[in-house]
Amino acid sequence: MVTDAPVVYLTWDLARPTIPPRSRLFHLEPLGIGTPDTESLTGYVARLAEAHGVATRQLVIHEILPLLGRPHLATTLDPNLLSAFWRNETRALNGTQTLAANLVRVLEHLTGRRDLRFLTLLPWAEVLPAYHLQRPSHAWCSACYETRRQAGQPVGEPLLWTLQPVTACPRHRRRLRTICAHPGCGRPSPPLGSRSRPGHCARCRRWLGGAQDVDLASDEALAHNALQAQTWIVHAVGELIAAAPRLATPPRREQITRTLAASVEQVTGGNRSAWARRLGLTTGAPDNWHPGTMRPSLERLLQVCCALGTTPLRFFLGDPGSADPPHDGLRIVPEGPPNPWRLRPPLHRLTMQRDLEAVLASDEQPPPSLREVAQRLGDTALYLRHHLPDLCRAISERHLSYQRARGSETRARVRDEVHRATYRVHAEGRYPSARRVSLLLSDPVSIRSKPARAAWHEALRELGWQP
Amino acid sequence: MQMPLPQPPLDRYPAELLAQPSEARLAYFAARVVAHPHLAQAHQTLLDALRGSTEASLVLVYGPTGVGKTTLRRRIEQQLLAAALPDLEHDPGRMPVVALEAAAPESGQFSWKDYYTRALLTLDERLVGYGHDVGTRGVRRDATVHLRMAHTAPAPELRRALEQNLRQRRVAAVIVDEAQHLRRLASGRRLLDQMDTLKSMAALTGAVHVLVGTYELLGLADLSAQLSRRSVEIHFGRYRPELAEDRRAFKSVLLTFQRHLPLAREPDLVGRWEEFYERSVGCVGVLKSWLTRALAAALEAGETTLTRRRLERHAEPPRKLLSLAREIAEGEAALANGDRGQGELRRLLGLATAETTTPASGSPTMPTARRPSDRPGQRRPTRDPVGAQDPVGAGRGEHGH
Numbered sequence: 025m026v027t028d029a030p031v032v033y034l035t036w037d038l039a040r041p042t043i044p045p046r047s048r049l050f051h052l053e054p055l056g057i058g059t060p061d062t063e064s065l066t067g068y069v070a071r072l073a074e075a076h077g078v079a080t081r082q083l084v085i086h087e088i089l090p091l092l093g094r095p096h097l098a099t100t101l102d103p104n105l106l107s108a109f110w111r112n113e114t115r116a117l118n119g120t121q122t123l124a125a126n127l128v129r130v131l132e133h134l135t136g137r138r139d140l141r142f143l144t145l146l147p148w149a150e151v152l153p154a155y156h157l158q159r160p161s162h163a164w165c166s167a168c169y170e171t172r173r174q175a176g177q178p179v180g181e182p183l184l185w186t187l188q189p190v191t192a193c194p195r196h197r198r199r200l201r202t203i204c205a206h207p208g209c210g211r212p213s214p215p216l217g218s219r220s221r222p223g224h225c226a227r228c229r230r231w232l233g234g235a236q237d238v239d240l241a242s243d244e245a246l247a248h249n250a251l252q253a254q255t256w257i258v259h260a261v262g263e264l265i266a267a268a269p270r271l272a273t274p275p276r277r278e279q280i281t282r283t284l285a286a287s288v289e290q291v292t293g294g295n296r297s298a299w300a301r302r303l304g305l306t307t308g309a310p311d312n313w314h315p316g317t318m319r320p321s322l323e324r325l326l327q328v329c330c331a332l333g334t335t336p337l338r339f340f341l342g343d344p345g346s347a348d349p350p351h352d353g354l355r356i357v358p359e360g361p362p363n364p365w366r367l368r369p370p371l372h373r374l375t376m377q378r379d380l381e382a383v384l385a386s387d388e389q390p391p392p393s394l395r396e397v398a399q400r401l402g403d404t405a406l407y408l409r410h411h412l413p414d415l416c417r418a419i420s421e422r423h424l425s426y427q428r429a430r431g432s433e434t435r436a437r438v439r440d441e442v443h444r445a446t447y448r449v450h451a452e453g454r455y456p457s458a459r460r461v462s463l464l465l466s467d468p469v470s471i472r473s474k475p476a477r478a479a480w481h482e483a484l485r486e487l488g489w490q491p
Numbered sequence: 492m493q494m495p496l497p498q499p500p501l502d503r504y505p506a507e508l509l510a511q512p513s514e515a516r517l518a519y520f521a522a523r524v525v526a527h528p529h530l531a532q533a534h535q536t537l538l539d540a541l542r543g544s545t546e547a548s549l550v551l552v553y554g555p556t557g558v559g560k561t562t563l564r565r566r567i568e569q570q571l572l573a574a575a576l577p578d579l580e581h582d583p584g585r586m587p588v589v590a591l592e593a594a595a596p597e598s599g600q601f602s603w604k605d606y607y608t609r610a611l612l613t614l615d616e617r618l619v620g621y622g623h624d625v626g627t628r629g630v631r632r633d634a635t636v637h638l639r640m641a642h643t644a645p646a647p648e649l650r651r652a653l654e655q656n657l658r659q660r661r662v663a664a665v666i667v668d669e670a671q672h673l674r675r676l677a678s679g680r681r682l683l684d685q686m687d688t689l690k691s692m693a694a695l696t697g698a699v700h701v702l703v704g705t706y707e708l709l710g711l712a713d714l715s716a717q718l719s720r721r722s723v724e725i726h727f728g729r730y731r732p733e734l735a736e737d738r739r740a741f742k743s744v745l746l747t748f749q750r751h752l753p754l755a756r757e758p759d760l761v762g763r764w765e766e767f768y769e770r771s772v773g774c775v776g777v778l779k780s781w782l783t784r785a786l787a788a789a790l791e792a793g794e795t796t797l798t799r800r801r802l803e804r805h806a807e808p809p810r811k812l813l814s815l816a817r818e819i820a821e822g823e824a825a826l827a828n829g830d831r832g833q834g835e836l837r838r839l840l841g842l843a844t845a846e847t848t849t850p851a852s853g854s855p856t857m858p859t860a861r862r863p864s865d866r867p868g869q870r871r872p873t874r875d876p877v878g879a880q881d882p883v884g885a886g887r888g889e890h891g892h
Contacts, residue, residue, distance in 0.1 A: 044580065046585075047583040
């Protein structure tokens with residue numbers, strides 16, 4: 025039974041609770057952290073742009089470059105600066121250096137995430153040298169793209185594919201592609217481009233995935249040995265990438281020296297040259313590595329670890345492998361043709377002298393420079409000058425005096441042109457401004473040159489425009 | 492759910508308030524929100540719907556103007572934010588609730604483009620506005636990074652941008668105030684499209700859409716079977732003087748306000764509850780703004796209590812109240828009509844209809860549509876005996892008996 029006597033109700037306080045500041049961009053979760061398939065930071069940027077529904081270019085120009093302290097790349101009138109950024113610098117964004125660290129800082133600030141450094145090689149910055157670490161262009165496995173898309177999973181760009189030693193996808197037994205296969209495109213892309221989208225060509229914007237069971241092009245098929253080597257490399261590097269978030273402290277450079285010393289002691293009783301020969305390295309390599317000033321490149325490290333029966337991760341953590349590794353004949357050898365020493369043909373001073381004299385004797389117009397002559401003879405100017413200094417000097421002198429004569433001719437012509445043009449504008453009853461004069465010149469830009477300015481001022485004085 | 496702040500239960504204003512300047516005293520009273528039974532009940536039902544105890548993707552909250560719907564919205568917003576606080580610590584990108592107001596269309600047609608634009612601005616999506624190849628055409632930022640929407644921005648693109656944002660920001664609820672403007676349309680068929688648009692957006696983004704508005708929202712959820720299955724309706728009504736419970740609640744609201752009026756001498760509002768009922772048509776929001784206006788004037792004039800004359804002077808004019816009352820009567824009648832559907836349901840299902848349904852008890856029924864046989868000049872027989880009855884059917888009606 026309700027009594028009729030009124031009561032005092034509670035009152036509510038409608039003040040909103042103080043909430044932490046919201047991140048400027050979406051708090052997009054990175055793919056595969058803690059697994060070998062961790063996505064790369066450049067891939068994350070492209071996915072972030074896609075999630076916001078804008079082109080990668082817009083995200084980078086408006087949000088990232090200003091915070092990277094480089095807004096001028098986009099604001100300057102010169103489009104080449106931004107092109108050069110995409111082409112030359114984006115490869116470093118996944119790496120071990122300042123640019124990667126700065127991008128991680130900027131993106132963590134924008135998205136509120138705290139784990140983006142694992143999308144780069146920054147955790148290994150102390151032990152991995154930048155040399156030969158990452159490939160300059162985007163590489164991908166079309167079957168991986170297709171599988172993920174068909175499974176409805178988000179498509180990412182694994183960090184693994186950005187590493188130079190990784191050249192194949194063992195899962196689909198094929199080489200990574202670096203050239204877009206679409207007709208009419210056929211171009212490589214930078215790791216991050218203005219039109220980058222995960223799984224798409226940054227040039228023609230078309231989907232890069234392909235069927236798994238399609239017959240592989242001859243350049244994609246993988247020989248048995250190469251497949252075996254790549255399987256090992258992908259496993260070893262993947263282990264490194266997957267381990268990054270679990271490291272209590274990043275490995276130090278001194279660790280390489282310690283593990284190396286332990287291995288040399290174990291394998292050849294302390295003899296570094298013998299150790300190097302046994303592993304197929306130049307004998308100087310361990311001497312360079314030992315003081316810690318130089319670090320083995322990832323490629324070399326993989327070669328050493330494979331031969332010792334360890335992996336880069338275990339090597340960094342202090343495991344030198346075994347003296348007699350139980351490997352089944354697997355060897356990692358650097359891919360591509362070896363870089364041979366260039367052999368210099370034996371010196372034929374007389375022939376060379378005859379050739380130079382012939383050049384001097386000819387009345388070739390314009391007289392060639394020494395560099396040009398050296399190129400014709402298949403040698404360098406430095407080499408020629410070292411062996412036949414007098415003849416070379418004569419050739420250079422002749423070329424120089426010709427150049428000087430051409431120069432004064434040009435200056436005289438420009439002066440004359442400017443003089444006449446100034447008088448012509450004056451005759452039209454207008455002030456002969458530099459711009460009006462320049463429009464009458466055969467090369468309008470030449471008005472900026474010193475002799476042209478001098479001739480212009482002189483004409484202005486003659487005409488009474490200047491005191 | 493975490494309550495915002497443990498507040499000591501105040502049953503009257505703190506004594507030290509009297510020493511403070513009049514602005515502070517007025518601000519104190521203006522900030523009092525009385526948790527009266529209708530508000531508390533609507534709040535609880537809405538909270539349950541949002542917590543996912545029902546599978547609703549659309550919630551319609553309707554009630555008369557000035558009943559406290561916006562207060563309800565603010566309370567829900569506050570509670571959703573408080574509940575999401577621990578989550579916000581590790582996901583700073585999240586925005587648990589988005590509240591916006593549907594704008595009245597100037598052309599007589601509700602504009603989705605305007606709606607999407609407002610929603611995007613509320614979300615203040617930073618990157619909307621840059622670029623246009625995979626993004627939103629016609630939307631850009633000016634030099635001061637304020638969002639500018641071109642008139643040519645196509646609605647589908649804006650909608651895609653909004654959906655993407657709701658999903659990425661993990662918005663749990665979108666609260667649309669003044670949602671009756673959605674009804675401003677030429678045809679009924681378009682109205683269904685309207686509701687389907689909202690429902691599909693809610694389903695695609697996982698954000699429950701709460702439409703808060705007047706009785707014009709009635710029937711929106713019944714446009715299609717699917718729509719009504721995925722929606723919850725919450726009636727937030729006025730207090731009705733003919734019900735003893737409501738009468739007591741209204742008096743209690745008055746008592747609460749009376750206790751919190753920071754004046755040296757407490758006025759007796761409860762004793763004159765019928766006057767207050769009449770001039771607020773039973774809506775707490777109307778009552779509150781009336782009291783606030785009167786208090787402001789009294790404080791300005793340095794008075795120590797609210798006099799009858801002061802209250803009289805600041806009450807809403809009768810013509811305003813009349814139109815309010817008509818709106819309420821129409822709304823409640825429409826609501827009662829809706830409740831009568833049970834008989835038809837039984838008939839459709841082939842069940843025996845035991846008794847012919849009678850109009851809901853005590854609800855003042857107002858004819859909402861004219862019968863085609865009505866002729867101009869011909870008086871309707873039901874109107875004749877009414878004479879002195881107030882359209883609200885209460886206050887003075889009861890007084891007259």
